[in-house]
Amino acid sequence: MSTYCKPAQEHLFISSQGYLAPCCFITDASTRLQDVQDPLTWFYQNDSQYHLRQNLNNNVKDARCGVCWKNEAQGKWSLRTNENGDNYQGSQPSLRLLHIVGGRLCNLACKMCYADLSSMVQKEQRPWERSYPNEKDYNWIDQQENINKLIALANTDTLEELQLQGGEPQLIKGFLDVLESIPYERKQQMQIQVTTNGTVFNERFWQQVKDFRYLIVGLSIDATAERYNLIRYHGDWTVTKNNTHKIFEYLSIQREFGFSLNMNIVQQLSNIDQSTPLATFLESLNRNYSKLSTYHTLMPVGDNACWDLHNVPREILVACRNHMQGKYALEREWQKNIDQAIQQNYFTSQHAKEVMQREEWFYAKHGKSLWNEKPEWKQIYEKNC
Secondary structure (H helix, E strand, O other): OOOOOHHHHHEEEEOOOOEEEOOOOOOOOOOEHHHOOOHHHHHHHOHHHHHHHHHHHOOOOOHHHHHHHHHHHOOOOOHHHHHHOOOOOOOOOOOOEEEEEOOOOOOOEEOOOOOOOOHHHHHHOOOOOOOOOOOOOOOHHHOHHHHHHHHHHHOOOOOOEEEEEOOOHHHOHHHHHHHOOOOHHHHOOOEEEEEEOOOOOOHHHHHHHOOOOEEEEEEEOOOOHHHHHHHEEOOOHHHHHHHHHHHHHHHHHHOOOOEEEEEEEEOOHHHOOOHHHHHHHHHHHHHHOOOEEEEEEEEOOOOOHHHOHHHOOHHHHHHHHHOOOOOOHHHHHHHHHHHHHHHOOOOOHHHHHHHHHHHHHHHHHHOOOHHHOOHHHHHHHHHHO
16 A cells, blocks of 8 residues: 655645644644744755655655554545545645644534634643643734744745634634735635634635635534534534524625535534434535535544544444435445444443543533433443443
8 A cells, every 4th residue: 555645745734833744633743833934944844844755655654644544444534545636656745735723712612622722622621631731822823923924835836725724713813814915816826725613704704715716615513403512512503504604695695706615524422323414404505505516524533532433332323324314425424434333343331431421521511411312322321331
């Protein structure tokens, strides 16, 4: 198997704390944007970048890429295989994509999220989460010296795409400062992808986004109705649905060209039975907006092992699988992932204990947990503790 990785050759990722890396899954990034005079020079000439590319171009599984190797071994989604496409060999370093996580300022505390990506999760101090005591409200993109560097990067001739992520990008001031400083002519040469939770509608933000030649709205929604409220704490499905429509209505009117929606869904214990409502919502958006084309990305839950599909009781997996309709593409991919989790099931009593402890914690903190909707699942976990 080739270990070639297109992101390692073409992507520059800047984390929620301002660290530079080839992608969001690299675990040992140590250099911040504020600490380099020219991030473009870092991209092309940094020693760690060079050695990573050398390894991946020569079929050496670099240890820094462990997340992708693990996911691929289990048949899961990985950034490497998702981005490679047909371009597996021969690429030379060339900055094509700039992925910016401007900070952790967010208005939600999603149960599967991290303190590193949400100020609300940070404030909760979840017992299973690593804390960031010295950087509680750190939005590095709000600093003018960093904004200036990003504006210069955005005007790099080779750059083809910007990806904006938070926190919630609509709430982070530095993103607006950067976007408002990119000339219209430059925007017309690029694609932009904004990952938003859809809970708010900041018209000033979308005024800047609408001018890009190609636009992808990465909408992070993992369930609908009350189940949404049990996953995305502080969120309200009615409000989110209304603001999502406001975003698409605005873009439909203001843009000359069509645009895309990538519904980003984290598959996890809490939404394992939600494929049909999610697929129905996605299809309704597709029907309502003629300029909109839709697709989806099903992401594994990450490091929260007790919520991973492969670590859910087989009894629950089978029951969910038996009720799935498979009418839409999203449902069929969902079915495939559940089938795989049934065949490769690693559920243990330790997973059961962790789930029980976490749901108890969420109930004490927010007054509701998954068991409000799925008491029969609670019984299965209780008997396996």
